[in-house]
Amino acid sequence: MPIPIGILAASGAGASPSMELISTQTATTQVSSFTFSSIPQGYKHLQIRGFLQSSSSGTSVIARINNLTSGYASTRYTASGTTITVSSESSDNYMRFPSAQQGNNTTNYYSTTVFDILGYSDTTTTTTMKCVSGISGLNYALSLASAMVNTTGAVSSITFYDGTGNFAIGTTFALYGIKG
């Protein structure tokens, strides 16, 4: 039974958006990092969506908040094949998140990864970021992760790095602001 889109497609038009795209960055050459700086403070929460491929194998995507170089802790719950593992770090120099899809520009497979930062403008609580990530194709993993940095400052910049190599061409990070 076909249900064509378009019959009901006009619903919701004109409503005030509660989630807005702030910035999108896509790698046109291999790059080691992506940075969102001067992040506006007018939202309640942030979300970052990644479409990721790495030039390396099996290393974490890592991140820094406000260019801080210490005070990070991370934990991850990862399924790969039939195995589920848990890993964590404390007193670290980065937030550590699941790996991107391996590929090194030799494949069109990319992982889908979604990061959330709740209350990013709050100056009374530490900054915490959670993440869900999935990869299928050359390698397989599904991960749930969270990480924090022991500071109470508002988040004004976020930098994502490939753990040991570069992000491949086509890798995309999109930053969204969510109103509260």
Place this chain on the structure above:
Amino acid sequence: MATPTFTPLLTYTLSSSVFYFDVTGIPSGYSDLYVAIKLVGSASSYLRFNGDTTNVPYKYQRITTATATGNASASSSAGVSSITGPSMSSTPTLWNIYISQYGGSKPKSSFMEWTQIAGTSYGREVGHYMWDKTAALTYLRIGSSGASVSAGTEIAIYGVN
């Protein structure tokens, strides 16, 4: 006014039971696609992009819990003919799918999750599926494996910028 990030494309409620239904004419003007389904029916359910089953085109990694207190189990595959959804019952199951760059020329990377509580039956799954084809996604087929998708099933589709 800022451009809405989530644009509603379709909301639809089945008025009668069917073996499967297709959502056709998905426009290409968005970056990603978000699909929310309230699923009612019997037997197991499936999702296919463009109805495709050729050369077992779906790869996946998923985590599943099937009981109220049991441990989660993990599984993966490099080739199946459908995205496997929840086992349907008269109690609705919530099923969400997020598809990255659905209109592009790369294999389609998608997240899905569903949650089911029906009487004493519990289920929860989080999975990543890759549709290993380069065609743009233009329609979705949702169906039942051997039985029916029942009246009352609802689907909502959003374009994401």
